Amino acid sequence: MTTGDLRDTFGRVATDLRVSLTDRCNLRCSYCMPAEGLDWLPTDDVLTDDEVVRLIRIAVEMLGVREVRFTGGEPLLRRGLADIVRRTTQLRPRPETSITTNALGLSRTARTLAEAGLDRVNVSLDTVRRDVFHTITRRDRLDDVIAGLEAAREAGLGPVKVNAVLLRGVNDDQAPELLRWCMEREYQLRFIEQMPLDAQHGWSRAAMVTAEEIFESLRTEFLLEPAEEPRGSAPAELFAVDGGPHTVGVIASVTRPFCGDCDRVRLTADGQVRNCLFAREESDLRGALRSGADDAEIARRWQAAMLTKRPGHGIDDTSFLQPTRPMSAIGG
Ligand code: SF4
Numbered sequence: 555m556t557t558g559d560l561r562d563t564f565g566r567v568a569t570d571l572r573v574s575l576t577d578r579c580n581l582r583c584s585y586c587m588p589a590e591g592l593d594w595l596p597t598d599d600v601l602t603d604d605e606v607v608r609l610i611r612i613a614v615e616m617l618g619v620r621e622v623r624f625t626g627g628e629p630l631l632r633r634g635l636a637d638i639v640r641r642t643t644q645l646r647p648r649p650e651t652s653i654t655t656n657a658l659g660l661s662r663t664a665r666t667l668a669e670a671g672l673d674r675v676n677v678s679l680d681t682v683r684r685d686v687f688h689t690i691t692r693r694d695r696l697d698d699v700i701a702g703l704e705a706a707r708e709a710g711l712g713p714v715k716v717n718a719v720l721l722r723g724v725n726d727d728q729a730p731e732l733l734r735w736c737m738e739r740e741y742q743l744r745f746i747e748q749m750p751l752d753a754q755h756g757w758s759r760a761a762m763v764t765a766e767e768i769f770e771s772l773r774t775e776f777l778l779e780p781a782e783e784p785r786g787s788a789p790a791e792l793f794a795v796d797g798g799p800h801t802v803g804v805i806a807s808v809t810r811p812f813c814g815d816c817d818r819v820r821l822t823a824d825g826q827v828r829n830c831l832f833a834r835e836e837s838d839l840r841g842a843l844r845s846g847a848d849d850a851e852i853a854r855r856w857q858a859a860m861l862t863k864r865p866g867h868g869i870d871d872t873s874f875l876q877p878t879r880p881m882s883a884i885g886g
Contacts, residue, residue, distance in 0.1 A: 557853045559618040560819055562829065562863035568819035570621040571613050571649075573606065575632040576823050577883040581656050582692040583680075585719060586881055587753045589692055595883070599824040603634040605843055607641045609821060609852070614645045616853045619819075623676075624653040627823070627882050630663060636670045643671030652676065654717070657702030658695055664705035675706045676715040681725045682735045689724060703741060715742045720763040729768055730775040737800045744790045744803030750869060751831070753880035759869070765791075765806035772802065813866035820884060827856055828884060829863035832877055 560568040577595050579587070601609070613619035622642050629635055630653075643651050652674040653667070660675070679699055681687050687696040706714050716736050720726045729745065736743040745768045750757035772778060781792035781801050789812050790803030813830075820828040825840025837859035842852050868874050877884065 557616040557850065558857060560613075560857060560860045562860045564814075564863070564865055566814075566816055566863070567618065568817055568829075568860065569619055570623070570818045571610065571619045572623050572625050572818060572820045573610065574625050574627065574821065574823045574884065575606065575629045575635065575638070576600065576627040578631050579626060579628040579656070579882055580631065580658050580693070581628070581695065583678075583690055584692070585690075585721060585748055585752050585757075592753055592880065592882065595824050599840070601823065601825045601840060601843075603638055605825065605840070606638055606821075608843065608849075609825070609839060610638075610642050610649075611645055612849050612853050613856070614642075614647070614649050616849065617856060619649060620647070621650045621652075623651075626655075628656055628658070629653050630655050630657075630659050636663070636666050639667055639672050640670040650674075654678065655702075656691075657699045657706070659698070660702030661698070661705040664702070664709035664711060668709040668711055672711060674713070674715070675711045676717055677703055677706070677741075678717045678719075679703070679732075680718045680720070681728055682732060683725075683728065686725050686728070690721065703739070707740065712740075713742050714740075715744060718743060718745050719748050720745060720768060721748065722761050722763055726763045726767070726771070729771040733772060733776065733795065733802055737795065742801060742803065744805055746805040747808045749807050749831070749881075750874075750876045751881035751884070753882070755876055757876070759808070762808060764809050765804045766809070768804055776802075778802070807867075808869055811866055811869075819860065822879070822884060827859040829860050830867065831884060832867040832869075833863070834875060834877060835862060 582589050610622055639651060650673055651671060654676045657677045680690050684696050688694050703714060718732055733743050747765055748762050776795050778793040781794045789805045792801045792803050795802055826836035826838055828836050837855060839852060842855055
């Protein structure tokens with residue numbers, strides 16, 4: 555049952571759907587939200603499990619979506635997660651299904667999620683030093699994250715990827731240490747340039763640790779050569795470490811944007827389509843769902859939402875405006 559695809563006016567087709575299941579989180583990373591947290595979405599605004607699954611079904615069956623990644627906030631806080639994963643992986647064609655998580659509680663749920671059909675996990679972890687972890691996340695939970703990573707690997711949710719952000723003066727001296735730690739445990743590490751998506755609007759281009767600086771730091775201890783596999787629309791540039799087989803990825807979202815190959819579209823926990831991480835407008839699908847629109851009408855609205863997607867994020871433009879919603883409400 556195909557109606558078409560999610561094509562924008564630049565010819566890019568979105569096949570990778572990021573679904574935020576909640577805007578809540580149990581960490582308070584300084585680059586994401588203030589210590590006291592945020593005003594969370596009212597419960598009635600958040601899509602129900604049935605509503606989320608219906609939108610995913612429309613995206614997969616009618617709009618050509620091939621990959622579904624659950625995000626947050628922290629998606630493990632969503633009570634119905636395993637059931638949503640199960641119903642997603644029962645769709646045909648079966649989408650590749652993953653989550654981006656901080657791994658708190660994953661030691662208890664990894665097996666259930668794998669049995670529900672989850673394919674992979676990406677875990678956010680910026681340091682393996684307890685004091686620095688506490689400084690960044692404002693919580694003393696490093697051991698839980700490490701246990702969650704191990705459980706994910708044991709449950710077969712691999713390759714387990716670790717996403718790290720380097721912050722100047724906080725953990726920017728720890729890139730080689732983190733890479734060694736990940737390689738010893740067979741986790742695939744990717745460094746991500748910090749993007750202006752924090753609720754406090756504290757990001758600055760000058761303070762951001764750039765991909766170039768990350769390479770420089772890694773090259774003090776490792777030999778890096780571009781990996782052979784083609785990058786395609788994947789955001790990470792991959793490098794073989796010391797001749798391989800281990801690799802490290804660098805996602806230079808700010809200094810070397812990959813928007814020209816973008817294949818992503820986002821759905822917020824309250825049912826808004828965002829055609830770009832940095833979109834300033836959203837398209838309301840929850841309203842359509844709740845006012846009785848049929849699948850074809852929702853698909854049509856979703857396709858229309860893609861037509862205003864801009865060519866890129868424009869972070870370097872003088873006219874750049876940070877989105878009004880923070881990362882925790884958009885989904886990473
Ligand atoms: S910034 Fe927007 S257009 Fe660029 S890769 Fe991210 S989602 Fe795609």
